[in-house]
Amino acid sequence: MTLIAIMFFLILFLLDCNAFFQYGEDKKKAVHGERRTPESQLLLWSVLGAFGALSGMLFFRHKTKKQLFRVWTGVFVFLRLLLIAFSIIFLYYWYKGDWAAELVAPLVKDLQAFKS
Numbered sequence: 001m002t003l004i005a006i007m008f009f010l011i012l013f014l015l016d017c018n019a020f021f022q023y024g025e026d027k028k029k030a031v032h033g034e035r036r037t038p039e040s041q042l043l044l045w046s047v048l049g050a051f052g053a054l055s056g057m058l059f060f061r062h063k064t065k066k067q068l069f070r071v072w073t074g075v076f077v078f079l080r081l082l083l084i085a086f087s088i089i090f091l092y093y094w095y096k097g098d099w100a101a102e103l104v105a106p107l108v109k110d111l112q113a114f115k116s
Contacts, residue, residue, distance in 0.1 A: 005087075009087075012080075012084075016049040016052030016053075016055075017049070019045040019053040019056060020052035020059070021052075022037065022041075022042060023053060023060055023063070026042060039069075043069070046076050050076035051077060
């Protein structure tokens with residue numbers, strides 16, 4: 001893998017770790033009655049680190065009863081899975097060789113068959 005691909009997946013992992021710890025920190029503040037993290041900020045961490053947010057919700061049992069968090073965190077996890085799948089497909093074609101030609105060739109062939 002190239003350095004760019006490694007950095008991409010490392011950044012995703014670090015965002016997940018940060019989201020996990022944000023949920024843990026907010027749970028600790030809730031238990032001790034301290035000033036809490038705003039829900040909008042927790043949802044932002046759910047966007048950035050979907051797997052970490054889901055793990056934090058389940059591990060710390062935090063925000064699991066709120067439908068807003070359950071639904072949106074599920075949506076963000078699904079979108080993250082799509083991002084990872086498309087990234088893997090892109091990397092596969094990138095390393096296979098002339099990936100652009102392989103992706104475009106079937107479309108061109110279909111277009112030529114459609115014209116005639």
